[in-house]
Amino acid sequence: MPRVVVTFPEGKFKVLTMSYDDGREADRQLVGIFNQYGIKGTFHLNGGLFDTPGRLSQSETGSLYQGHEVSAHTFTHPTIARSPKEQLVEEFVEDRKQLEDIVHYPVRGLSYPNGSFNRQIKEMLPFLGIDYARTVHSTKSFAMPDDWMEWNPTCHHNKDLMKLAEEFVGLYKSQYLYMMYVWGHSYEFDQDQNWDLIETFCEFIGNRGDIWYATNIEIVDYLKAFQNLRFSASSRFVYNPSVQSVWLNVDGQIVEVKGGTQVDLI
Known part of the structure; x- marks a missing residue:
């Protein structure tokens, strides 16, 4: 019997994915940086908050995020663990409808607004067309998730980003699969005046031949395709x-x- 293990595309064993919330105007600059260095991002948007102060217009959204993933973040950004289930259905479904009218593909991911979720919400999501959901609980590790509805990221970009990037780039034991998952909000770079941080990170980690650069849903779909073999x-x-x-x-x-x-x- 041959020894068979899954790899990422083209035999790679490391994947980088980026995850940013709220659809703020600073996403324009962040997307430009990602595009420059061959990095893919997932952007979690509130369909009911377009064209409000500090947020993107609905008309520019489809073209801005081409090559990246648009994902759900609820329609109006409530603290969903405190919401009645009837409201939750509307928040998730209306957000998907609004975003899908813009991007013209099924929106199948989510990041929990305010980091809020519970077991009941996790159990609801597959019935509402959601295939994964990201938390705000950073692990500081590169492990693959074992629960797509409680997908914990590696780090927020303000927490040891370059230290973790150097560790990730240096990984060489190909018997494992590794994922570096960075999350945050693009407006934080304006608030903290540290756009140089994300640009330095992307320049350092981008355009490498041994890393797969993927959106959240691309990782989910790929590993599910392996499971379906x-x-x-x-x-x-x-x-x-x-x-x-x-x-x-x-x-x-x-x-x-x-x-x-x-x-x-x-």
């Missing part, structure tokens, strides 16, 4: 029923299993 009992061959490719390390060799194909592994 159909291996023979002997692991001698595998069928991929998904549309997207999945890469495997088979006895030290990188094998791409394209969507809709069956591949012999030995």
